[in-house]
Amino acid sequence: MTNEAENKLGTLRADPDEQMIVDRIYSAVMEQKLAPRTKLSELALCETFGVGRMRVRRALLLLSSQGIVDLQSNRGAYVACPSADEAREVFVARLMIETGIVRELASSIGENGVKSLRAHVEKEDVARKSDDRTEIIRLSGAFHVELARCNENSVLTRVVRELVTRTSLIVALFGTNQASTCPDDEHASIIDAIVSRDPQSAEEAIRHHLLHVQNSLDLEQTRKAEPDLVKILTGRM
Amino acid sequence: MTNEAENKLGTLRADPDEQMIVDRIYSAVMEQKLAPRTKLSELALCETFGVGRMRVRRALLLLSSQGIVDLQSNRGAYVACPSADEAREVFVARLMIETGIVRELASSIGENGVKSLRAHVEKEDVARKSDDRTEIIRLSGAFHVELARCNENSVLTRVVRELVTRTSLIVALFGTNQASTCPDDEHASIIDAIVSRDPQSAEEAIRHHLLHVQNSLDLEQTRKAEPDLVKILTGRM
């Protein structure tokens, strides 16, 4: 029901195969199963998904247009590797857009919206108790997409989904050992602020949350990378 | 300088041909030279741009992923035709994002930013005096992209560009005879509010402006369309 309009631009036009490839790669990035710089060779993807090369190339083009994949001419497709500057841009954009979203929700969210958000946090709790790391990561990001979805605005939802996915890449690259996932209670706090119809505190809650995530990163230093690794290895020999 | 980072995701990966096709169609839509529902046949595009079918199809796929083009299976590509609901979504998103942008600009815009915005409005004046309708339309939309660009955030700029372009389609579909272009002085007012470092009034200025544009539309009634025309014609015979 809710995602009916949302899918209009996202899925209606594309063959199931193609959308499936895009979604799978999207999900894998969100769950941090696909690390930045991972090579996505056409042949491998063809075999994995059992489709022709054309479909794979179309999917990769779509992913590249969203900044998830980096298409290098004659060299192939790689999972994108955002720079520190790009990372900052993504966070600025998320702050701006998501504060707007929760402010709006504080005055307009309905029964169903609250219910789905609560259910989502519940799922996060379950995953956390089961120590299902992959699921925790996935749900942490998905929560923000869910917030956008509650606004019933497919445009905003799509933008947020893209930004959240890119954030996964950013966390994978710049995340420090600790705190790579959202602290649980913060999501609940955001919902509480929304249901109490207080735009100001809802905005504060998500701002605090996003800054918290950003501060758990190390955007100043060099990012986790193989280039350095290569240098280290060659330096050793 | 400013658009160096901006182009990273936009152009770096693509061949000049491909980007050229996308840009040209993008511009044509922005200038309202390409009406919604216009068929974009592959052959015609191949001949127009002097490229192979592959490039054309890739360009169309990219355009469709941005909601500018509607790809219909086995039927071809058409300039998108947003529904009234989509139109409302676009305006909600623009209100949210652009108010955030000008608020930010009110506290952070630099010399160069102000200069480029003033220059832009100047260009609008020139075009208006020359009665260059196409240029007026183009610059009216481009102003909002320029605002985003002043934030030096390629992510936001890209989102705004997409939304502005879709707005062109919306205006073409739902615009009433009068006032299809932004009133000149409103752009200047926005700049004034920004340079006076007043986030609140800057936000008010752009909100007023966007609502003004939206109110000049007729989102309730049926949109301008050919389906009706077809019925009329068949009814006559």
Added chain:
DNA sequence: TTGACATAAATTGTTAACAATGCAGAACTT
């Protein structure tokens, strides 16, 4: 061993032919 160079393999980019689908017009029926 290291480096440069040449060759071979693998991967990506492009093209062109073919298949499938949709569309328009003609012929036919009522």
Added chain:
DNA sequence: AAGTTCTGCATTGTTAACAATTTATGTCAA
């Protein structure tokens, strides 16, 4: 004349072969 079916044409979708580029391998000289 209106509606229907059928046929041919035009357009899009797909596949496979080919071309171009990069990457890996191996050889040789220093």
